[in-house]
Every structure is written in C-alpha cells, then in structure tokens.
Amino acid sequence: MDNYQFGLIGLSVMGQNLALNIAKNYSLAVYNRTDSKTKDFIENKVTSEQIKATYQIKDFINSLQKPRKIMLMIKAGKPVDLVIDSLLPFLEKDDIIIDGGNSHFSDTEKRLENLADKGIRYLGVGISGGEAGALHGPSIMPGGNKSAYEEIAEILQSAAAKTEQGNCVGYLGPRSAGHYVKMVHNGIEYGIMEATAEIYDFLRKVLNFKPAEIGHLFADWNQDFSAYLMEITAEIMEKDDPETGEKLINIILDKAKQKGTGKWSVESALELGVAIPTINAGVNARLLSALKTERTANSQHFPQPDQPEVQAAEIIPQLKSLLYLTTIVAYAEGFKLLTAASQEYEYQLNYQEIARIWEAGCIIRSGLLEKIRSAYLNQPELTTLLTSSEFKQDLISAAKAAPQIFSLAAQAELPLPALQAAFNYFNSLKSAELxxxxxxxxxxxxxxxxxxxxxxxxxxxxxxxx
Ligand SMILES: NC(=O)c1ccc[n+]([C@@H]2O[C@H](COP(=O)([O-])OP(=O)(O)OC[C@H]3O[C@@H](n4cnc5c(N)ncnc54)[C@H](OP(=O)(O)O)[C@@H]3O)[C@@H](O)[C@H]2O)c1
Missing domain, CATH: 1.20.5.320 (6-Phosphogluconate Dehydrogenase, domain 3)
Structure with missing residues (x-):
C-alpha cells in the first residue's frame, strides 16, 4: 500500500503513542532516525496494519498520499531543522509539515517563512498530555498555515481528548500561535507544580504529615479542584519504593530539571513587558533546587528553626485556599501573557477557545478551566481573570488564608516563593496606589x-x- 494518509517522524514516547492513537482511525507511515527504535515499535507495540514502518526517508515519503501530511515528533531545536532539510529534496508543492514538538515559537516563525518560499505548508502544533495523553487523547494547539490545518483537522480531532464541548483541538492563529500557546501552557504548569510542591513542603515540615496522609488530603481536595496535577500528586504520595519499601517520594532527590519552556515563557514575558511572577517563581525554584550540594553545605552555617505549634485542622483549609488562589493567579498570569503576545504578534487568539482546548488531555487541565472559558465567553476583552465574576469572590475569600500561612512559614523559615508571588501579584494588580x-x-x-x-x-x- 502506498497511500498512507499520514506520516509521522520520531518514535520516542510521544511519537509512538501518537502514532498508535492516530492509527485507530487513519493509516500512517512512520520513520525514526535510529532504525532499531522503529523495529522495536513495529514488533512490540503495533498490532494493526494501519501503521507502516519505513527505514529510508525516500520510502517514507513515497508511502504517503499527496499532498503529504508529515508530523515531526522529535527533539526540539536543531534536530527539527535537520529533519526538515532531509525531507525537502523529496517534498512537493503544497505538502504539509506539522511540528508537534515543543519548538521555540521564534524557530517556528523562521521555519514557516522559509518553507512558504518553497511552497511547503507548515504548522507549529503544541501537544500536551505526556505519554498517556498522546495515546488516549492529548490537548492539541495548532497554529500556522490555515489551509493546511483544515486538511489535517479531522485527523487531529480524531486523536484529541474529548469533552462535552467537543474535541480538545482548534486552529489558534497564524504562524507561531500554536507553539506560543503551548509555551504559556507549560509556563502555567511550572507555576502550579511549584505551588503544589510548596503546600507539600508545608504539610510535611510544619504539620509533620506523612506522604500517605498528604496523598489522602490531595485526593480529598481534588474533589473540588478536579485537576490532573493534583490527582497525580495524590498518587505519587502513595507509591512505595520496591527496593526499600519506603515511600518513593522520600527517596527522590530534590533537584528539579527543566527543558526550557518555563524559561522561554519568562523570557518572552520580559520581552513583552508582562509580569508573570508566579510562573517565574516556578522557574527560579527549579534553578535553586539544582544547587543541592551548595544548599546542603550552606545549611550547616545556620541554626535549624524551631517548628511553630499549630493545629492541623485549623491550617488545612487555609492551605487549600492558598493553593486555590495561586492556581487561579498562575492561569491569570498566563492568559495576560497570551493577551500581550496576541497583540504584539497579531495572533488574534481566542481565549475562550484556548480554555476549552485545555479542559481535557493536557497537564494543566482542571475544573477551573470551565470557569475561565465562561469568564472569556462573558467578557472576551477581559484584561485579567482576577476581576471576572467567576473568580472575584473566590479570590477575596481565599486571600484571607494568606496571613496565617505566611506567618507560620516565616517562623519555620520555609520558602514559599510561588504562593507568595501569587499573593503579591493579586495585591499589586488590585492596588490603586503602588x-x-x-x-x-x-x-x-x-x-x-x-x-x-x-x-x-x-x-x-x-x-x-x-
Ligand atoms: N515527553 C513528553 O511528555 C512531551 C510532552 C509534550 C511535548 N513533548 C515534545 O514532543 C517532542 C518529542 O518528545 P519525546 O519525549 O517523545 O522525544 P524526545 O526525547 O524529545 O526526542 C527524541 C526523538 O527525537 C529524535 N531525534 C533527536 N535528534 C535527532 C536528529 N538530530 N535527527 C533526527 N531525529 C532526532 C530521536 O530519534 P532517535 O531515536 O534516532 O534518537 C527521537 O525520535 C519533543 O519536542 C518534546 O519536547 C514531549
């Protein structure tokens, strides 16, 4: 068969799972630089004839229906340019390249322009949901050539996560709009992850909670948050280490890594003159966490603080409120950054649509997104989510938790950079006088x-x- 409907290059976790997902409804040819990965995939994961393995770029190209629709699921940066260069000699006018990786939006701009000169249509598509999302339904954020999107829309819709509002995919705007939105999605993710980690730190160090107790608490809170990140946090707390029998979370080294999308969000925000302090706190906290050796040595220079006396029952609702406030602020910062970027880069973003696409499949999915969608539906020109009727009253109530938590954290010398950044952002943005x-x-x-x-x-x- 030489008329496969879709082509996919890059068979690491994301590419393999996305290929299996797409193959439920469409035929596709796959290719990976390292042959052994393709072979392993075909032999051990693929059960349908819908997927054809190819081992030469030329074979891959010749297996595809025209105009060819080729998705790249490869490491962002130079590899994307190298793979595009290797495809170009075989491509024809109107073929479509879809970069599904986490490319920097400025790279997407350049690639789109270069390829347009050659008659090749280009899409920069953010995909979120990790390994499981790619397989069962990710959130998909496409931008770039609109006619190209229309031709692949049905394929992306079939693969995307689903809600009552529809498939979690939709054309977001021209040029690099999709990759920009994905970058900000990841920035928000940094902020929420850090805020969750700070609450965990407070629970274990100030309230002396054990991981299983923290897990139960997060599972309980998640009945209100309905958030993927909270759901997995609850599960993480329960996981045992098979080697030691201890809770695995207690054995994992406290050094966080990053691949760049959080840093890019902060860089872009600074470039556009937009403050995103909660997201920035997430990036900075990871940088400080990386200084494990230095932190350990420094800790010997200072006395250990006395832990304050507290009643857990009194504090727990306050912690929940503060996490709620911080999560709303992380989204609010992200949407404000999107608004500035949309103006500067003429993306014409539709915030209600972005919230809809994020409601399922992606890492920052949560019950709050339905309210965010409704806020932008009621007020498309909203300057900040903080003043929307969907959030205003919640924020006023949640902010009451801050003084007690911050005072206890100060006594315990516990850093809470994201929680404090969010509270300060909220107070700054509602201060007539600074x-x-x-x-x-x-x-x-x-x-x-x-x-x-x-x-x-x-x-x-x-x-x-x-
Ligand atoms: N992992 C996630 O949860 C996740 C979530 C959302 C988005 N993403 C994005 O999706 C993309 C794929 O992610 P991933 O985690 O599956 O894989 P990855 O580790 O980012 O990249 C590995 C893939 O890139 C290929 N590759 C690397 N350098 C290459 C080169 N010079 N020429 C040709 N191919 C090259 C590899 O081929 P070889 O096998 O030959 O080395 C392999 O197929 C990335 O942009 C990533 O940032 C990942």
Missing amino acids: PANLIQAQRDFFGAHTYQRKDKTGVFHTEWEK
Whole structure:
C-alpha cells in the first residue's frame, strides 16, 4: 500500500503513542532516525496494519498520499531543522509539515517563512498530555498555515481528548500561535507544580504529615479542584519504593530539571513587558533546587528553626485556599501573557477557545478551566481573570488564608516563593496606589529620567539635590 494518509517522524514516547492513537482511525507511515527504535515499535507495540514502518526517508515519503501530511515528533531545536532539510529534496508543492514538538515559537516563525518560499505548508502544533495523553487523547494547539490545518483537522480531532464541548483541538492563529500557546501552557504548569510542591513542603515540615496522609488530603481536595496535577500528586504520595519499601517520594532527590519552556515563557514575558511572577517563581525554584550540594553545605552555617505549634485542622483549609488562589493567579498570569503576545504578534487568539482546548488531555487541565472559558465567553476583552465574576469572590475569600500561612512559614523559615508571588501579584494588580511614585522620584533624582504628576499632564523634572 502506498497511500498512507499520514506520516509521522520520531518514535520516542510521544511519537509512538501518537502514532498508535492516530492509527485507530487513519493509516500512517512512520520513520525514526535510529532504525532499531522503529523495529522495536513495529514488533512490540503495533498490532494493526494501519501503521507502516519505513527505514529510508525516500520510502517514507513515497508511502504517503499527496499532498503529504508529515508530523515531526522529535527533539526540539536543531534536530527539527535537520529533519526538515532531509525531507525537502523529496517534498512537493503544497505538502504539509506539522511540528508537534515543543519548538521555540521564534524557530517556528523562521521555519514557516522559509518553507512558504518553497511552497511547503507548515504548522507549529503544541501537544500536551505526556505519554498517556498522546495515546488516549492529548490537548492539541495548532497554529500556522490555515489551509493546511483544515486538511489535517479531522485527523487531529480524531486523536484529541474529548469533552462535552467537543474535541480538545482548534486552529489558534497564524504562524507561531500554536507553539506560543503551548509555551504559556507549560509556563502555567511550572507555576502550579511549584505551588503544589510548596503546600507539600508545608504539610510535611510544619504539620509533620506523612506522604500517605498528604496523598489522602490531595485526593480529598481534588474533589473540588478536579485537576490532573493534583490527582497525580495524590498518587505519587502513595507509591512505595520496591527496593526499600519506603515511600518513593522520600527517596527522590530534590533537584528539579527543566527543558526550557518555563524559561522561554519568562523570557518572552520580559520581552513583552508582562509580569508573570508566579510562573517565574516556578522557574527560579527549579534553578535553586539544582544547587543541592551548595544548599546542603550552606545549611550547616545556620541554626535549624524551631517548628511553630499549630493545629492541623485549623491550617488545612487555609492551605487549600492558598493553593486555590495561586492556581487561579498562575492561569491569570498566563492568559495576560497570551493577551500581550496576541497583540504584539497579531495572533488574534481566542481565549475562550484556548480554555476549552485545555479542559481535557493536557497537564494543566482542571475544573477551573470551565470557569475561565465562561469568564472569556462573558467578557472576551477581559484584561485579567482576577476581576471576572467567576473568580472575584473566590479570590477575596481565599486571600484571607494568606496571613496565617505566611506567618507560620516565616517562623519555620520555609520558602514559599510561588504562593507568595501569587499573593503579591493579586495585591499589586488590585492596588490603586503602588509605591512607584518613589521609584520615579529616585530615577529622576539620579538620572533626570523625569516623572508624571497626578494633578496635571506633562512630563516633569526636579533639581532634587539640596
Ligand atoms: N515527553 C513528553 O511528555 C512531551 C510532552 C509534550 C511535548 N513533548 C515534545 O514532543 C517532542 C518529542 O518528545 P519525546 O519525549 O517523545 O522525544 P524526545 O526525547 O524529545 O526526542 C527524541 C526523538 O527525537 C529524535 N531525534 C533527536 N535528534 C535527532 C536528529 N538530530 N535527527 C533526527 N531525529 C532526532 C530521536 O530519534 P532517535 O531515536 O534516532 O534518537 C527521537 O525520535 C519533543 O519536542 C518534546 O519536547 C514531549
């Protein structure tokens, strides 16, 4: 058979599972740089004839219906350019390349332009859901050439996660819109993961909870949050280490790694002049966690704090509230970044649609997304989720938890960077008056940078020195 409907390159975890998912409804040819991976996949995972293994790029290309639809599920960065270069001699006008990896949005812009010159249509598609999502239904965030999207829409729809609102996929905008949205998705993920880790830290160090107790608590809270990250956290807390019989979480080294999407979100936010402190706290916390040797040595220089006396029953609802507030703020920061990016890069993003696509399949899926969708449905021009009627009252109540938790954390010398960043963001964004008047006075004092006045328009400078 030489008329396979879809082609997929890259057979690591994501590629293999996505291929199996797509093959439920469409035929596809697959290729991987290292042949042994393709062979292993075909021999051990593939049961249908819908998937054809190929071992030469030329064979791969010749197996596909025209215009060819080729998805790359490979390591982001240089490999994407190398694989595109290897495909080009065999491609024809109107063929479609779909980059399904976590490419930086600026790379996607360049690739799309270069390929358009050659008549090749390009899509930058963010895919979230990890290994299981790729197999059972991920959340899919496509951007780029619209006619190309329309031609592959049915295939992506068949593979995507499903909710009552439809398939968790939809055209998000031109050029790099899909990869930008995926980057911000991952940024939000960094913020929520860090906030969850801080609550875990408080529970184990201040309240002396054991992992199983923490697991039960998260499972209980998740009846309200309906969040994937909370669900897996509850499961993680229950897992035993087969070697030692101890809880596995107690044995895992406290050094977090990162692949770059969180850092890119922060870089892009700074570039656009948007504050995303909760997401940034997630990135910074991972950087500090990586200094394990230094942290361990430093800890010898300082006395251990006395743990405060607390009643768990009194504190637990407060912790839940603070995590709720921080989660809302992480989403709010992400959507505010998307709004700025949409303006700057002319993506014309539809926030209600993005929330809908994130409602299932992806890592940051949670019950809150339904409310976010409703907030943007009611007010498409919303400047921040924090003031929406869906969240305003919740935030006012949740914020009441902060003083007690932060005071206990200060006594226990426990860092809570994401929880505090979110609380500060909330307080800043709802402050009519911030101390930036002093910043302006200082700038004008040492650098004649000028300032504006409250009582009249114009730009002013003062000779400050006596
Ligand atoms: N893992 C996840 O949970 C997840 C979730 C969402 C998105 N993503 C994104 O999806 C993409 C695939 O992720 P993954 O975890 O499945 O795999 P990965 O570890 O990111 O990449 C491995 C794949 O890239 C190929 N590759 C690497 N360098 C290459 C080169 N120079 N030329 C040709 N092929 C090359 C590998 O081929 P060989 O076998 O020959 O080495 C292999 O197929 C990535 O962009 C990733 O960031 C991953």
